[in-house]
Amino acid sequence: MKEIYLDNNATTKVDEAVFEEMRPYLCELYGNPSSMHFFGGQVQKKVDEARKRVAALLGADPSEIIFTACGTESDNTAIRSALETFPEKRHVITTRVEHPAVLTLCRGLTKKGYRVTELGVDGAGRIDLDELRNAIDDDTAIVSVMWANNETGVVFPIEEIGAIVKERGALFHTDAVQAVGKIPLNMAASTVDMLSLSGHKLHAPKGIGILYLRKGTPFRPFLVGGHQERSRRAGTENTAAIIALGKACQTAAEWLEDENTRVLGMRDRLEKELLSIIPHSRINGGGAVRLPNTLSIAFEFVEGEAILLLLSEKGICASSGSACTSGSLEPSHVLRAMGVPFTCAHGSIRFSLSRFTSEDEIDAVIRELPPIILRLRQISPFGRELLKG
Amino acid sequence: MWDYTDKVKEHFLNPRNVGDIPDADAVGEVGSLACGDALKLFIKLDDAKERIVNATFQTFGCGSAIASSSALTEMIKGKTLDEALAVTNQEIADFLGGLPEEKMHCSVMGQEALELAIVTYRGGPAPVHSHDHLHGEQEGEVVCKCFGLTDGFLRKVIEQNRLHTAEQVTHFTKAGGACGGCIPKIKDIIAQVLGEQPAVAPKKQEKLTNLRKMQLIQEVLENEVRPQLWADGGDLELVDIAGSIVQIAFRKACAGCHSSGHTAKFVEQKLRDMVSSDIVVEEVEG
Ligand code: FES
Numbered sequence: 001m002k003e004i005y006l007d008n009n010a011t012t013k014v015d016e017a018v019f020e021e022m023r024p025y026l027c028e029l030y031g032n033p034s035s036m037h038f039f040g041g042q043v044q045k046k047v048d049e050a051r052k053r054v055a056a057l058l059g060a061d062p063s064e065i066i067f068t069a070c071g072t073e074s075d076n077t078a079i080r081s082a083l084e085t086f087p088e089k090r091h092v093i094t095t096r097v098e099h100p101a102v103l104t105l106c107r108g109l110t111k112k113g114y115r116v117t118e119l120g121v122d123g124a125g126r127i128d129l130d131e132l133r134n135a136i137d138d139d140t141a142i143v144s145v146m147w148a149n150n151e152t153g154v155v156f157p158i159e160e161i162g163a164i165v166k167e168r169g170a171l172f173h174t175d176a177v178q179a180v181g182k183i184p185l186n187m188a189a190s191t192v193d194m195l196s197l198s199g200h201k202l203h204a205p206k207g208i209g210i211l212y213l214r215k216g217t218p219f220r221p222f223l224v225g226g227h228q229e230r231s232r233r234a235g236t237e238n239t240a241a242i243i244a245l246g247k248a249c250q251t252a253a254e255w256l257e258d259e260n261t262r263v264l265g266m267r268d269r270l271e272k273e274l275l276s277i278i279p280h281s282r283i284n285g286g287g288a289v290r291l292p293n294t295l296s297i298a299f300e301f302v303e304g305e306a307i308l309l310l311l312s313e314k315g316i317c318a319s320s321g322s323a324c325t326s327g328s329l330e331p332s333h334v335l336r337a338m339g340v341p342f343t344c345a346h347g348s349i350r351f352s353l354s355r356f357t358s359e360d361e362i363d364a365v366i367r368e369l370p371p372i373i374l375r376l377r378q379i380s381p382f383g384r385e386l387l388k389g
Numbered sequence: 390m391w392d393y394t395d396k397v398k399e400h401f402l403n404p405r406n407v408g409d410i411p412d413a414d415a416v417g418e419v420g421s422l423a424c425g426d427a428l429k430l431f432i433k434l435d436d437a438k439e440r441i442v443n444a445t446f447q448t449f450g451c452g453s454a455i456a457s458s459s460a461l462t463e464m465i466k467g468k469t470l471d472e473a474l475a476v477t478n479q480e481i482a483d484f485l486g487g488l489p490e491e492k493m494h495c496s497v498m499g500q501e502a503l504e505l506a507i508v509t510y511r512g513g514p515a516p517v518h519s520h521d522h523l524h525g526e527q528e529g530e531v532v533c534k535c536f537g538l539t540d541g542f543l544r545k546v547i548e549q550n551r552l553h554t555a556e557q558v559t560h561f562t563k564a565g566g567a568c569g570g571c572i573p574k575i576k577d578i579i580a581q582v583l584g585e586q587p588a589v590a591p592k593k594q595e596k597l598t599n600l601r602k603m604q605l606i607q608e609v610l611e612n613e614v615r616p617q618l619w620a621d622g623g624d625l626e627l628v629d630i631a632g633s634i635v636q637i638a639f640r641k642a643c644a645g646c647h648s649s650g651h652t653a654k655f656v657e658q659k660l661r662d663m664v665s666s667d668i669v670v671e672e673v674e675g
């Protein structure tokens with residue numbers, strides 16, 4: 001069975017061209033870029049090129065790019081750096097819908113005596129800028145707000161947030177792992193001080209990320225013990241993956257328009273068809289600005305894991321924001337923060353497309369999903385009442 | 390992602406006995422939409438009102454909840470009411486070739502619905518359950534507000550399944566799985582239950598060879614203790630083992646933390662529970 005992969009917000013396929021680009025740097029050109037000899041030097045050149053390619057996608061200067069091992073490392077580095085830079089400031093602001101990489105770290109800070117404000121969201125997943133204005137003060141060291149939400153695709157107004165943050169002299173970090181490559185970013189004209197990016201979300205391999213660090217932003221490294229990345233991130237460079245990420249960023253820039261036209265069109269078609277065929281379904285984040293590739297849709301009176309397992313039987317890979325798959329017993333923290341009604345909070349499914357998604361695959365979901373929901377509603381006591389009524 | 394046995398999978402994909410019985414003799418309904426799973430069980434008895442001739446279900450829930458319900462109906466058909474009442478959640482899980490531990494609450498839900506159906510049929514008071522915010526008075530104090538679970542119910546599941554950690558209780562009942570606010574109370578109940586069980590063959594204390602003991606100590610520290618410390622940014626190092634004396638040094642957040650005395654006690658208790666009751670933990674400067 002050929003898989004229909006619609007879980008690209010979880011991870012993506014490595015692009016063949018990206019793989020070809022990195023391939024020689026494993027078995028043949030394996031030199032250490034720090035070495036004095038020519039063999040390391042040629043790798044250094046490729047790493048420099050990759051840095052330029054990443055910078056180009058972000059509209060940044062290559063010197064502002066620090067390679068890390070993943071988005072989570074970048075998030076941790078950014079927030080910890082801000083706290084060390086301003087030891088006298090004891091307040092952190094984030095949102096209730098952040099990725100655990102940020103949220104877990106911030107919640108841990110409360111145990112160390114920090115005040116942590118988690119901004120709420122409305123039913124469509126949007127934050128209230130006034131809440132931010134009220135929360136931020138001179139004690140605020142850093143504000144960390146994701147660019148786009150991984151579960152719903154809701155995009156936050158990053159520049160408006162940044163303007164408020166800058167006014168109060170705090171640092172501004174954004175976890176942009178879901179946004180990069182899906183919507184255009186331009187750091188040169190941005191208020192963001194630090195930004196996290198993850199390679200495996202944009203068709204590079206796992207194990208590589210970057211932290212964008214605006215020139216002039218005070219910084220304390222997270223990993224020390226080497227001069228790599230201009231002493232901002234010690235540890236021998238993951239050269240092959242860096243080179244892959246460079247290529248992936250270059251390619252992402254080329255496909256950005258496709259993402260916002262063809263991919264968006266497929267997402268919208270999937271959304272419209274499912275809503276019209278399946279009664280008692282709703283879009284999570286429907287009223288908000290969203291990423292072009294993400295569809296989070298909730299079905300009343302059925303449970304998400306059961307839907308996923310039946311989809312999986314048909315070769316369709318999606319994910320759920322619901323309890324049973326994540327091992328936790330509640331609907332995801334994102335859906336709860338949005339106040340998704342309890343009748344469908346447990347039955348949410350996320351489809352996330354990529355440039356490799358085809359219209360045929362979308363057709364397959366439109367064909368296969370409605371009978372699955374119907375079947376589960378026939379088993380569900382609540383669903384049966386619905387069908388009767 | 391299929392961490393399920395073939396039998397679970399098969400019962401989920403082809404559930405038996407879905408539906409209702411319009412003239413059912415007994416009906417048991419547990420769970421709710423808000424909880425994320427619910428089961429409605431219908432039972433039809435023979436003319437003598439003794440033996441179950443038919444059973445059907447309706448379930449809202451994940452794959453293993455549907456499979457457990459299907460299994461339950463298959464298991465109880467042909468049984469007398471008393472035989473059916475004796476079915477435990479473990480037997481439901483066994484029928485399916487086992488359930489992942491974090492899904493054991495699905496089998497508990499099946500057993501609950503069964504008991505509720507039979508007891509109400511017999512005109513008794515609703516059993517000390519449960520789960521549903523919708524039904525009947527519940528005996529005892531509600532311990533887990535998120536899932537509406539009473540101490541009587543938790544106590545019963547803890548006893549029947551010999552649970553000894555709060556995490557297990559979450560896996561079996563969901564209690565503690567949402568806000569986590571009830572976990573301290575769950576731990577109290579476990580302690581009470583364990584205290585009450587009069588030396589149920591006080592954990593067969595096999596005589597350990599020194600080598601085995603050392604291995605066990607290391608395993609417990611690696612698998613049970615350190616992950617918990619990491620969660621709070623701490624860590625420890627095993628410095629030495631001399632007979633029953635285990636010397637440890639705390640690292641990171643634990644080092645110099647005021648509560649490291651408590652932490653040492655916690656480590657000691659873990660090792661006593663899981664390795665040998667004569668272990669003494671000493672904190673040293675490492
Ligand atoms: S009270 Fe038990 S999980 Fe919230």
